[in-house]
Amino acid sequence: xxxxxxxxxxxxxxxxxxxxxxxxxxxxxxxxxxxxxxxxxxxxxxxxxxxxxxxxxxxxxxxxxxxxxxxxxxxxxxxxxxxxxxxxxxxxxxxxxxxxxxxxxxxxxxxxxxxxxxxxxxxxxxxxxxxxxxxxxxxxxxxxxxxxxxxxxxxxxxxxxxxxxxxxxxxxxxxxxxxxxxxxxxxxxxxxxxxxxxxxxxxxxxxxxxxxxxxxxxxxxxxxxxxxxxxxxxxxxxxxxxxxxxxxxxxxxxxxxxxxxxxxxxxxxxxxxxxxxxxxxxxxxxxxxxxxxxxxxxxxxxxxxxxxxxxxxxxxxxxxxxxxxxxxxxxxxxxxxxxxxxxxxxxxxxxxxxxxxxxxxxxxxxxxxxxxxxxxxxxxxxxx
Amino acid sequence: xxxxxxxxxxxxxxxxxxxxxxxxxxxxxxxxxxxxxxxxxxxxxxxxxxxxxxxxxxxxxxxxxxxxxxxxxxxxxxxxxxxxxxxxxxxxxxxxxxxxxxxxxxxxxxxxxxxxxxxxxxxxxxxxxxxxxxxxxxxxxxxxxxxxxxxxxxxxxxxxxxxxxxxxxx
Numbered sequence: 313x314x315x316x317x318x319x320x321x322x323x324x325x326x327x328x329x330x331x332x333x334x335x336x337x338x339x340x341x342x343x344x345x346x347x348x349x350x351x352x353x354x355x356x357x358x359x360x361x362x363x364x365x366x367x368x369x370x371x372x373x374x375x376x377x378x379x380x381x382x383x384x385x386x387x388x389x390x391x392x393x394x395x396x397x398x399x400x401x402x403x404x405x406x407x408x409x410x411x412x413x414x415x416x417x418x419x420x421x422x423x424x425x426x427x428x429x430x431x432x433x434x435x436x437x438x439x440x441x442x443x444x445x446x447x448x449x450x451x452x453x454x455x456x457x458x459x460x461x462x463x464x465x466x467x468x469x470x471x472x473x474x475x476x477x478x479x480x481x482x483x484x485x486x487x488x489x490x491x492x493x494x495x496x497x498x499x500x501x502x503x504x505x506x507x508x509x510x511x512x513x514x515x516x517x518x519x520x521x522x523x524x525x526x527x528x529x530x531x532x533x534x535x536x537x538x539x540x541x542x543x544x545x546x547x548x549x550x551x552x553x554x555x556x557x558x559x560x561x562x563x564x565x566x567x568x569x570x571x572x573x574x575x576x577x578x579x580x581x582x583x584x585x586x587x588x589x590x591x592x593x594x595x596x597x598x599x600x601x602x603x604x605x606x607x608x609x610x611x612x613x614x615x616x617x618x619x620x621x622x623x624x625x626x627x628x629x630x631x632x633x634x635x636x637x638x639x640x641x642x643x644x645x646x647x648x649x650x651x652x653x654x655x656x657x658x659x660x661x662x663x664x665x666x667x668x669x670x671x672x673x674x675x676x677x678x679x680x681x682x683x684x685x686x687x688x689x690x691x692x693x694x695x696x
Numbered sequence: 697x698x699x700x701x702x703x704x705x706x707x708x709x710x711x712x713x714x715x716x717x718x719x720x721x722x723x724x725x726x727x728x729x730x731x732x733x734x735x736x737x738x739x740x741x742x743x744x745x746x747x748x749x750x751x752x753x754x755x756x757x758x759x760x761x762x763x764x765x766x767x768x769x770x771x772x773x774x775x776x777x778x779x780x781x782x783x784x785x786x787x788x789x790x791x792x793x794x795x796x797x798x799x800x801x802x803x804x805x806x807x808x809x810x811x812x813x814x815x816x817x818x819x820x821x822x823x824x825x826x827x828x829x830x831x832x833x834x835x836x837x838x839x840x841x842x843x844x845x846x847x848x849x850x851x852x853x854x855x856x857x858x859x860x861x862x863x864x865x866x
Contacts, residue, residue: 409723450746450824457750460758464730467765471723479769486766490759514824 329445333425341591344649346387351653361386390584397580402473405577409472414578414585417465420458421592427454428599429519431609431637432617433630440526442519443634451518452504455600456497459555462593463489466557466564466574469586473577481573484664485564488554491671492561496551498679499544502686503537503604510694518600522608526616534614538605543682545605547675552601554671556593559656563667598648599641606644609637702742709735722768726761733757747827
């Protein structure tokens with residue numbers, strides 16, 4: 313079965329893998345919207361979506377009722393609704409950019425996924441082979457570079473809508489995204505100072521970051537970077553919330569003062585593309601955070617994938633090891649997504665001046681101080 | 697394959713660069729500039745300078761052009777009709793164009809470009825460490841000078857844009 317796949321042309325192989333990953337991310341992002349509503353309902357003490365049901369499944373005695381209460385069919389209902397709704401195109405918009413903006417919103421999320429490794433297995437020689445569409449050496453830089461293009465969807469949507477509230481949303485969003493990119497980039501530098509030992513060619517590889525958190529037993533090499541560099545992790549997480557336009561940094565949308573923010577004029581499928589793009593960005597961002605600070609596919613600190621695979625007797629079967637690593641990685645992502653929602657339904661939205669103040673006057677100096685501290689510390693350790 | 701890709705990216709870059717100049721709408725021009733930068737990044741990738749390609753995307757495409765758009769949006773230039781050419785700037789730009797053409801011409805016909813084989817040329821933009829090393833040794837002075845220039849520009853902008861009304865404004 314696998315031999316047939318590996319005999320195909322590399323271009324076809326790559327296309328198939330890319331499509332497979334997108335086919336997972338797209339529904340996963342859709343499911344996040346349902347999870348968001350369920351989590352919010354749970355936090356506010358109400359049942360949340362619990363009505364939609366497919367007739368045939370309703371006849372299944374116990375399971376049908378359970379699934380209905382869980383609200384899983386609302387996902388299908390929502391998707392179908394957005395597909396079949398009329399596509400409004402207001403008369404006063406710039407048509408090209410108005411249509412282009414939702415597409416541009418999806419693009420960075422589906423491009424960055426190519427360089428994010430999401431699992432690993434061991435070949436017969438015991439070497440770690442990451443599961444990734446492209447295991448490139450510039451890894452994280454590629455993620456940052458492509459995801460920085462996401463700001464254009466907000467700017468274009470706000471500008472092309474040609475009305476006041478979307479415009480304000482677009483202007484706010486572009487300022488916010490550019491501001492928090494700085495502290496985000498600075499906050500991960502200590503991790504790469506740690507990884508790039510002297511005498512090796514420099515790397516920004518995310519796989520390498522996980523390998524450095526894969527030590528076994530009670531030794532500092534098994535400690536995740538999140539514990540080794542808590543401040544970096546915190547700054548990265550806060551900037552991640554700002555970069556994905558999530559609460560409490562919901563400036564682009566801020567529906568209480570801007571109606572719907574940058575997507576006020578959007579409806580139906582174009583609007584749902586913005587929605588899916590936001591969740592896709594959250595998934596990718598959570599993935600990068602997991603790789604950098606939460607040990608990637610290693611189940612616990614000091615308990616790497618290889619050890620656990622050995623315990624379970626999976627050492628000789630790469631497929632099962634890969635599935636195990638994938639499950640661990642996805643589990644961490646799901647937890648981080650839950651954290652996103654938890655924060656959203658707990659913390660009130662910042663005012664715009666507070667967002668700017670936090671970004672420029674608090675996080676940026678803090679991340680620079682953090683970088684200097686770790687640079688000195690690592691230089692000291694290296695010498696000693 | 698590589699040859700075709702090179703011509704594709706080169707044509708794409710030049711066409712969108714021409715779009716920047718030709719477009720009267722400032723937003724269209726900025727978007728063309730963005731496409732042009734993406735094309736240049738593609739050319740860098742073909743030269744194995746992955747680091748430079750992604751830095752170009754991160755800094756120029758991701759931040760600088762976004763700020764251009766930001767300013768364009770705030771100025772709202774679309775309602776203003778483009779000014780017709782005046783005589784003196786027209787003359788000056790023609791002279792400048794002629795000088796540029798002449799300079800390029802001499803460069804192409806008489807220039808002594810050191811043509812080493814491709815593998816002998818050090819790929820300074822390919823590798824993070826090499827790039828950083830060059831930046832902090834050979835090119836330390838230019839980096840410092842540019843940093844200082846940017847600092848001056850930033851101070852100038854602050855001084856020009858901030859209006860001091862009185863002592864309580866400070």
